[in-house]
Amino acid sequence: MFNLILFGPPGSGKGTQSERLISKYGLKHLSTGDILRAEIAAQTPLGLAAKELMDNGQLVPDEVVIGMINSALDSNPQAGGFLFDGFPRTVAQAEALDKLLAQKGTSIAVVLALQVDEEELVKRLMNRGLTSGRTDDTDENKIRVRFGEYQKKTMPVAEHYKNLDKLVEIKGEGDIDDIFQALSREIDLRNQDRA
Ligand code: ADP
DSSP states (O other): OOEEEEEOSTTSSHHHHHHHHHHHHTOEEEEHHHHHHHHHHTTOHHHHHHHHHHHTTOOOOHHHHHHHHHHHHHTOTTOSOEEEESOOOSHHHHHHHHHHHHHTTOOEEEEEEEEOOHHHHHHHHHHHHHHHOOGGGSOHHHHHHHHHHIIIIIHHHHHHHHHTTOEEEEEOSSOHHHHHHHHHHHHHHHHHHHO
């Protein structure tokens, strides 16, 4: 199994690069943002509770997203590997993920962290808000709240994986294909290690 985390702030291109990476490497894409939006669309109790937090740019409680990931892992026993996108977003989520994977006899191979300047991120998110229908992408103040949450709660996740020697930083600005090549190179290095 080859499991990786695509890490980076809101708007750093995780969704775009995830689509390409899963098709190149045959991984199962697990995006907690997508799962939550599907819960909202289906108007489940979980979705209704999460919507207000998400609209305000705040994180959904750890137990909720950890539960979602746990059931996604269980319902994909045949997967050759997972690409985690938008998860883990707190150190508690990272520790829970490490434990869940260990129980399945596997682990995170690498954390690829996309680096993008904050002003560029705001521009991208406001742009996406024009067409995505995502209410959390239309208000600059809400976007700033998301960055605040990212700095305070999510950046320590990078430190967690740096201490485990699994963090690799990749420049997330410039040509989408070039970024994809840079990500692929890091994956290929580690896939070979395992062969
Ligand atoms: P982005 O990274 O572009 O902001 P996502 O689609 O990953 O967007 O997430 C949208 C929102 O969903 C977040 O702002 C947060 O409220 C919620 N969310 C997604 N993943 C998590 C997570 N792992 N933990 C807590 N909240 C999450």
